[in-house]
Amino acid sequence: MTLVFAHTAQFSGVAAEGKALQVIKGNDTTVTGLDCSEIGVASGNGACIPLEGRNLTLDRVQFHDSEQDILGGGDGG
Numbered sequence: 001m002t003l004v005f006a007h008t009a010q011f012s013g014v015a016a017e018g019k020a021l022q023v024i025k026g027n028d029t030t031v032t033g034l035d036c037s038e039i040g041v042a043s044g045n046g047a048c049i050p051l052e053g054r055n056l057t058l059d060r061v062q063f064h065d066s067e068q069d070i071l072g073g074g075d076g077g
Contacts (some may be wrong), residue, residue, distance in 0.1 A: 005016040009062065012036040020071070030057040039066035047071035 011021050011031035011034070025029050036048035049056070056070070063069035 008033045008035050008062075011037075013038040013040075015039055015041050015046055018042070019045075020050045020068075022049055023052065024049055024056065025052045025054040028055045029053060030059065031061055032059040033056075034061045036061075036063050036069075037065045039068075041067070045071070 014021055017023050020041075020042055021039050022031075024031075031049070037048040039048055044067060046066060047070065048066050049070050050065045050068075051070060051072040056072075
């Protein structure tokens with residue numbers, strides 16, 4: 001899966017699934033052109049990208065002023 005934003009897309013203060021800006025569940029994902037900020041959730045563990053899949057590549061991505069940037073676990077790459 002590839003998420004490409006033609007110009008830098010800016011997302012601020014939005015949480016999907018009570019977790020993060022974008023929950024990535026697929027494998028071999030590339031995110032290009034993203035600015036993520038001010039992500040917070042009730043648990044205090046809000047992330048710009050929680051990685052539930054494997055193998056994430058980032059290109060021209062900025063994270064700032066959030067509880068977490070990338071949150072991963074398990075055997076993810």
